[in-house]
Amino acid sequence: MAPPDARLEEPHTTDAFVPDLYRVEAVRRELSDTVTLELAPISGTRPAYAPGQFNMLYAFGVGEIAISISGNHESGNRFIHTVRDVGAVSGAICRSAPGDVLGLRGPFGVGWPVAAAEGSDVMFVAGGLGLAPLRPAILEVLENRARYDRVAILFGTRNPADMLFRHQLESWRQRLDIEVEVTVDHADPDWHGHVGVVPGLIPHVMFDPAETVAFVCGPEVMMRFTATALTAAGVASERIHLSMERNMKCAIGICGHCQFGPDFVCKDGPVMRYDRIAEILALREI
Amino acid sequence: MHGLDVTLEEHPFFAGFSPDQNRIVSGCARNHKFDAGHYLFREGDPANEFFLIRHGRVALEIVSPGQAPVVIATLGKGEIVGASWLVPPYRWMFDARAVELTRAIGIDAACLRGKCDADAQLGYEMMKRFLPVLVKRLNATRLQLLDVYGKR
Ligand SMILES: Cc1cc2nc3c(=O)[nH]c(=O)nc-3n(C[C@H](O)[C@H](O)[C@H](O)COP(=O)(O)OP(=O)(O)OC[C@H]3O[C@@H](n4cnc5c(N)ncnc54)[C@H](O)[C@@H]3O)c2cc1C
Ligand code: FES
Numbered sequence: 001m002a003p004p005d006a007r008l009e010e011p012h013t014t015d016a017f018v019p020d021l022y023r024v025e026a027v028r029r030e031l032s033d034t035v036t037l038e039l040a041p042i043s044g045t046r047p048a049y050a051p052g053q054f055n056m057l058y059a060f061g062v063g064e065i066a067i068s069i070s071g072n073h074e075s076g077n078r079f080i081h082t083v084r085d086v087g088a089v090s091g092a093i094c095r096s097a098p099g100d101v102l103g104l105r106g107p108f109g110v111g112w113p114v115a116a117a118e119g120s121d122v123m124f125v126a127g128g129l130g131l132a133p134l135r136p137a138i139l140e141v142l143e144n145r146a147r148y149d150r151v152a153i154l155f156g157t158r159n160p161a162d163m164l165f166r167h168q169l170e171s172w173r174q175r176l177d178i179e180v181e182v183t184v185d186h187a188d189p190d191w192h193g194h195v196g197v198v199p200g201l202i203p204h205v206m207f208d209p210a211e212t213v214a215f216v217c218g219p220e221v222m223m224r225f226t227a228t229a230l231t232a233a234g235v236a237s238e239r240i241h242l243s244m245e246r247n248m249k250c251a252i253g254i255c256g257h258c259q260f261g262p263d264f265v266c267k268d269g270p271v272m273r274y275d276r277i278a279e280i281l282a283l284r285e286i
Numbered sequence: 287m288h289g290l291d292v293t294l295e296e297h298p299f300f301a302g303f304s305p306d307q308n309r310i311v312s313g314c315a316r317n318h319k320f321d322a323g324h325y326l327f328r329e330g331d332p333a334n335e336f337f338l339i340r341h342g343r344v345a346l347e348i349v350s351p352g353q354a355p356v357v358i359a360t361l362g363k364g365e366i367v368g369a370s371w372l373v374p375p376y377r378w379m380f381d382a383r384a385v386e387l388t389r390a391i392g393i394d395a396a397c398l399r400g401k402c403d404a405d406a407q408l409g410y411e412m413m414k415r416f417l418p419v420l421v422k423r424l425n426a427t428r429l430q431l432l433d434v435y436g437k438r
Contacts, residue, residue, distance in 0.1 A: 156435075189383070
């Protein structure tokens with residue numbers, strides 16, 4: 001299925017299993033275990049992508065994992081990826097230095113329905129690293145701000161020290177045309193912001209649920225609680241979009257590794273409508 | 287200027303109360319102003335008043351001996367501070383500190399408990415409002431306990 005905002009060009013290689021070579025141009029440490037990488041193709045131009053899509057990044061000799069695109073077109077001929085070191089492959093990718101070479105296949109999947117949300121109120125709800133896959137969609141909405149009604153960004157994280165993209169959040173907060181609310185799970189008394197879980201922020205910014213489209217990304221439990229809070233606040237489940245994560249191998253709908261009920265997260269997702277997945281999401285064994 | 291019954295009527299917690307019920311509750315209510323850094327109550331104090339926040343933000347804190355206090359939740363406009371007044375031994379289990387200038391309506395707990403005992407319908411209306419707040423907070427606490435942003 002074509003991504004809603006697809007501006008895809010032909011991939012470099014014709015074999016979808018063969019990665020293209022990308023050079024690490026820059027590495028920025030975001031948190032103790034998280035880095036943002038800028039990757040440029042060793043030859044040619046990087047393919048176009050839609051916010052919410054992902055690439056398969058290959059650390060040679062270690063393995064390949066799905067990583068969402070976290071930048072926007074301002075990155076020019078580079079892909080921006082924000083990676084958290086949770087295991088062998090992500091650890092190897094996080095340890096890359098400028099000049100290193102990684103393999104890259106993609107972009108893949110269905111992204112956020114940013115264009116379809118035009119004319120609506122847009123609520124972004126991110127938890128922890130979930131802000132990274134949402135960032136390209138946020139940037140696109142802000143770039144075309146006049147096409148949307150109210151825009152709110154709700155972000156939940158563990159504690160004030162673990163805040164991803166802190167400077168960007170602060171600069172968004174200074175804008176007068178969006179609402180930005182940040183909450184942490186726990187804090188010391190020096191923190192003057194919200195403490196509590198991110199679904200608890202929804203009533204603070206909910207304006208007109210019938211006109212709201214919600215984009216939600218974060219750990220799966222957080223997304224379940226958020227979707228429940230959004231529906232309780234009156235947002236119809238077909239207006240709620242979640243970015244799902246499942247282990248991937250082929251990323252093109254062949255191997256079945258990422259199966260999620262009747263769908264494959266790699267090609268029918270990762271961004272999926274809540275009304276289509278609510279039942280499966282509640283099942284423990286899926 | 288608004289009387290307390292009007293202020294109560296406008297607070298989301300009392301939405302749907304009859305004018306009579308509003309009058310009864312406002313008989314137990316008074317206005318409060320807490321400057322930033324001031325405490326609404328401290329752990330162990332008798333829970334003889336609970337608060338409806340009109341403006342501002344309140345942090346709920348727990349202190350372990352020898353350690354800095356930990357903020358476990360913040361509450362804002364339209365929210366309720368305190369449930370310990372409902373259940374014996376009627377003592378606060380945490381500190382509540384105004385993070386910024388906070389205006390709140392305080393409800394005298396003994397007064398309201400007496401009125402709820404005397405008027406079962408009023409007591410039921412109060413419980414119908416308190417229980418969802420408590421369940422919502424319990425669910426939020428469960429999500430916090432899962433530490434979802436940590437490594438699996
Ligand atoms: C569509 C899609 C987009 C993704 N986007 C990103 C992204 O932008 N940035 C990013 O860092 N990751 C992202 N991921 C997650 C990433 O692909 C996985 O974390 C991957 O499994 C890491 O592989 P590994 O070999 O390093 O660790 P593994 O060996 O797979 O896992 C090691 C340990 O970490 C745990 N773990 C796995 N994933 C996570 C997680 N997400 N959070 C916490 N603990 C975890 C595992 O349970 C295991 O205990 C995405 C996944 C999908 C499907
Ligand atoms: S990863 Fe192979 S079908 Fe999705």
